[in-house]
Amino acid sequence: xxxxxxxxxxxxxxxxxxxxxxxxxxxxxxxxxxxxxxxxxxxxxxxxxxxxxxxxxxxxxxxxxxxxxxxxxxxxxxxxxxxxxxxxxxxxxxxxxxxxxxxxxxxxxxxxxxxxxxxxxxxxxxxxxxxxxxxxxxxxxxxxxxxxxxxxxxxxxxxxxxxxxxxxxxxxxxxxxxxxxxxxxxxxxxxxxxxxxxxxxxxxxxxxxxxxxxxxxxxxxxxxxxxxxxxxxxxxxxxxxxxxxxxxxxxxxxxxxxxxxxxxxxxxxxxxxxxxxxxxxxxxxxxxxxxxxxxxxxxxxxxxxxxxxxxxxxxxxxxxxxxxxxxxxxxxxxxxxxxxxxxxxxxxxxxxxxxxxxxxxxxxxxxxxxxxxxxxxxxxxxxxxxxxxxxxxxxxxxxxxxxxxxxxxxxxxxxxxxxxxxxxxxxxxxxxxxxxxxxxxxxxxxxxxxxxxxxxxxxxxxxxxxxxxxxxxxxxxxxxxxxxxxxxxxxxxxxxxxxxxxxxxxxxxxxxxxxxxxxxxxxxxxxxxxxxxxxxxxxxxxxxxxxxxxxxxxxxxxxxxxxxxxxxxxxxxxxxxxxxxxxxxxxxxxxxxxxxxxxxxxxxxxxxxxxxxxxxxxxxxxxxxxxxxxxxxxxxxxxxxxxxxxxxxxxxxxxxxxx
Amino acid sequence: xxxxxxxxxxxxxxxxxxxxxxxxxxxxxxxxxxxxxxxxxxxxxxxxxxxxxxxxxxxxxxxxxxxxxxxxxxxxxxxxxxxxxxxxxxxxxxxxxxxxxxxxxxxxxxxxxxxxxxxxxxxxxxxxxxxxxxxxxxxxxxxxx
Numbered sequence: 001x002x003x004x005x006x007x008x009x010x011x012x013x014x015x016x017x018x019x020x021x022x023x024x025x026x027x028x029x030x031x032x033x034x035x036x037x038x039x040x041x042x043x044x045x046x047x048x049x050x051x052x053x054x055x056x057x058x059x060x061x062x063x064x065x066x067x068x069x070x071x072x073x074x075x076x077x078x079x080x081x082x083x084x085x086x087x088x089x090x091x092x093x094x095x096x097x098x099x100x101x102x103x104x105x106x107x108x109x110x111x112x113x114x115x116x117x118x119x120x121x122x123x124x125x126x127x128x129x130x131x132x133x134x135x136x137x138x139x140x141x142x143x144x145x146x147x148x149x150x151x152x153x154x155x156x157x158x159x160x161x162x163x164x165x166x167x168x169x170x171x172x173x174x175x176x177x178x179x180x181x182x183x184x185x186x187x188x189x190x191x192x193x194x195x196x197x198x199x200x201x202x203x204x205x206x207x208x209x210x211x212x213x214x215x216x217x218x219x220x221x222x223x224x225x226x227x228x229x230x231x232x233x234x235x236x237x238x239x240x241x242x243x244x245x246x247x248x249x250x251x252x253x254x255x256x257x258x259x260x261x262x263x264x265x266x267x268x269x270x271x272x273x274x275x276x277x278x279x280x281x282x283x284x285x286x287x288x289x290x291x292x293x294x295x296x297x298x299x300x301x302x303x304x305x306x307x308x309x310x311x312x313x314x315x316x317x318x319x320x321x322x323x324x325x326x327x328x329x330x331x332x333x334x335x336x337x338x339x340x341x342x343x344x345x346x347x348x349x350x351x352x353x354x355x356x357x358x359x360x361x362x363x364x365x366x367x368x369x370x371x372x373x374x375x376x377x378x379x380x381x382x383x384x385x386x387x388x389x390x391x392x393x394x395x396x397x398x399x400x401x402x403x404x405x406x407x408x409x410x411x412x413x414x415x416x417x418x419x420x421x422x423x424x425x426x427x428x429x430x431x432x433x434x435x436x437x438x439x440x441x442x443x444x445x446x447x448x449x450x451x452x453x454x455x456x457x458x459x460x461x462x463x464x465x466x467x468x469x470x471x472x473x474x475x476x477x478x479x480x481x482x483x484x485x486x487x488x489x490x491x492x493x494x495x496x497x498x499x500x501x502x503x504x505x506x507x508x509x510x511x512x513x514x515x516x517x518x519x520x521x522x523x524x525x526x527x528x529x530x531x532x533x534x535x536x537x538x539x540x541x542x543x544x545x546x547x548x549x550x551x552x553x554x555x556x557x558x559x560x561x562x563x564x565x566x567x568x569x570x571x572x573x574x575x576x577x578x579x580x581x582x583x584x585x586x587x588x589x590x591x592x593x594x595x596x597x598x599x600x601x602x603x604x605x606x607x608x609x610x611x612x613x614x615x616x617x618x619x620x621x622x623x624x625x626x627x628x629x630x631x632x633x634x635x636x637x638x639x640x641x642x643x644x645x646x647x648x649x650x651x652x653x654x655x656x657x658x659x
Numbered sequence: 660x661x662x663x664x665x666x667x668x669x670x671x672x673x674x675x676x677x678x679x680x681x682x683x684x685x686x687x688x689x690x691x692x693x694x695x696x697x698x699x700x701x702x703x704x705x706x707x708x709x710x711x712x713x714x715x716x717x718x719x720x721x722x723x724x725x726x727x728x729x730x731x732x733x734x735x736x737x738x739x740x741x742x743x744x745x746x747x748x749x750x751x752x753x754x755x756x757x758x759x760x761x762x763x764x765x766x767x768x769x770x771x772x773x774x775x776x777x778x779x780x781x782x783x784x785x786x787x788x789x790x791x792x793x794x795x796x797x798x799x800x801x802x803x804x
Contacts, residue, residue, distance in 0.1 A: 079679045108680075109678050109682055109694050110682075113681055113686060114690040120690060123690050123693060126693055127693065627698050627702065627734050628701065628702030629702065629731065629734050629737050631702060644698070644702070646706070649697075649704075650707070650710055652695060653666065653711050656693045656714075657664060658715060
């Protein structure tokens with residue numbers, strides 16, 4: 001090994017062997033262990049005691065450290081997961097650096113698993129010796145500290161982003177909310193009513209939107225995008241792109257004259273293309289901020305031969321064709337990723353004809369058809385000819401739970417919203433027939449199964465268990481071919497309208513953003529959580545938190561709960577004046593580093609990079625989690641983990657194995 | 660009877676916790692092993708393994724988290740790749756690759772840990788003491804400090 005030895009010849013090590021009552025002492029001869037180490041090189045003091053973790057036990061350790069001027073101690077006792085902190089604290093009280101404490105586990109990994117007293121004692125001696133070798137080479141370490149910028153960035157202005165922004169702002173911290181669209185509101189603002197209470201979605205969301213826009217600690221940036229991000233937890237620098245709206249939001253008074261004169265007609269995204277808007281438009285009546293936006297892709301005024309009609313009629317002189325995209329920088333300490341989802345495309349499910357037939361719609365399109373603010377004013381009419389559909393077929397799991405061709409996962413909300421769709425349809429068209437094809441009906445949630453039962457029993461919706469193989473047109477009817485797996489028969493249903501409960505997939509284009517944030521994703525492109533059970537709202541990349549459907553399919557209450565949880569986690573971070581990080585990281589020895597870059601590819605946290613000027617690897621110690629994968633990979637021994645160097649490992653191996 | 664020495668490198672988050680759990684559950688296994696706790700199985704350098712063989716280990720065991728459960732995202736995959744390659748090299752050095760074993764044992768699998776320890780000890784007993792050839796002992800990669 002090329003690593004230099006760090007052993008201090010004159011270091012004074014103390015050993016404290018615990019009996020743990022009879023837990024250790026009944027199998028391991030603790031006196032013999034203490035005795036065996038008395039003469040071991042480096043050990044200046046060795047004793048045993050009945051309970052080291054007791055107050056007198058700790059006091060003995062504290063007193064001995066002071067009296068014998070110990071530079072390091074080994075407590076041979078239970079697993080370090082139990083009392084490492086206890087003894088570190090005791091050492092601190094005695095004026096010893098806590099990183100000079102070693103715990104030799106002779107209980108869980110020795111006395112409790114063996115019965116042969118002689119062998120267990122010999123094993124304990126070897127374990128303790130190895131820790132003496134390590135202790136002789138331990139360095140004094142101080143936790144790494146760094147300031148925290150108490151300001152959060154929220155990416156995405158849907159329900160999750162709004163909730164997270166409000167919660168963090170209510171904790172007393174500043175928030176910057178970035179939304180790429182002209183208005184906040186996300187997908188939820190497009191919904192008609194919400195299951196299982198049938199609350200009007202807009203009615204419950206718009207007050208939150210207003211609250212966000214008026215909150216003194218929230219800086220709302222709609223029609224903006226995150227361009228790049230640098231830095232690390234507590235200290236991010238975010239470059240934000242302001243897209244040109246071509247309308248000055250501070251001047252626009254929503255008179256709507258511009259829209260009247262605009263000659264350009266464009267499919268309306270808010271209504272899922274089921275109606276039209278102008279090139280200068282207000283996304284929807286309650287849009288926040290309340291301002292018109294000029295869509296540069298469709299405006300004639302921006303082309304060389306200028307149209308200019310809207311500018312002519314704008315009394316407020318709010319329209320400016322010369323706006324350009326601009327960039328600016330903000331400093332934040334934490335980032336909440338609430339980028340939402342999109343629906344699986346109709347093109348992907350060719351056999352259902354969504355691309356070819358106007359009357360095959362997806363769930364969000366049907367939400368707009370049902371919505372009182374939608375293109376039909378809430379009257380259920382089919383898109384092709386505006387007739388009231390007398391037979392509607394709903395196809396659940398369209399693109400979900402299909403391991404062969406589509407998405408293997410369950411999109412989670414479709415069972416419930418399909419029950420809601422069918423129910424709302426029946427309320428509007430009582431003599432109509434609603435048929436649902438399903439694989440399973442999953443109604444895990446408060447009041448969910450009751451809601452589904454109501455759909456079946458009160459609203460007489462026909463549920464057929466089976467998948468749909470093909471949908472095609474015959475005359476002005478759609479024919480749905482499927483199978484009823486309960487009777488084992490093929491089924492053919494004629495429909496006027498088909499609603500596909502399309503799978504929820506990662507938001508369109510979000511992968512580029514996530515790559516910039518260095519936030520890892522699962523195989524489906526949803527943001528990955530740090531731990532599936534215990535850290536569900538944090539990303540592995542420190543300082544990034546996740547909320548809502550960016551993380552995976554979920555319904556509104558779950559998205560809100562996750563957003564609040566993410567906000568609470570941000571609060572945890574901001575409650576600290578400085579961040580404290582374990583110092584057992586893996587620095588680089590410049591003299592040994594050849595700049596090969598292998599360690600950089602090993603690091604899952606992006607903590608290592610190449611200094612282009614000096615040609616050596618450098619480490620951001622705040623990002624390093626201390627796994628040591630780079631240390632094992634470094635061919636020159638330049639990457640050495642603090643207090644677990646190769647030298648320490650080799651000397652421990654020697655002490656353990658050499659008889 | 661020959662009693663082998665088994666050197667175990669256990670990841671702090673999963674397998675070392677499983678070893679603790681075996682203790683808490685008072686599961687008994689033969690005392691052939693001795694454990695070193697590392698932060699992640701990916702901290703284990705093949706040189707550590709060679710050194711353990713040179714210092715007298717008849718078998719070396721590496722325990723990590725199950726695929727997908729690594730505390731450090733993907734450390735266990737790195738370990739898997741290293742161990743797979745390294746086993747091929749071990750044969751060239753005159754060490755039976757079966758003397759090196761990699762297992763995924765989660766923090767909840769105390770029983771699996773205890774059973775694996777007995778099973779591996781038995782396997783190494785059957786292989787007999789490790790006889791390193793002189794060339795391997797003299798090799799650069801496992802020379803003393």
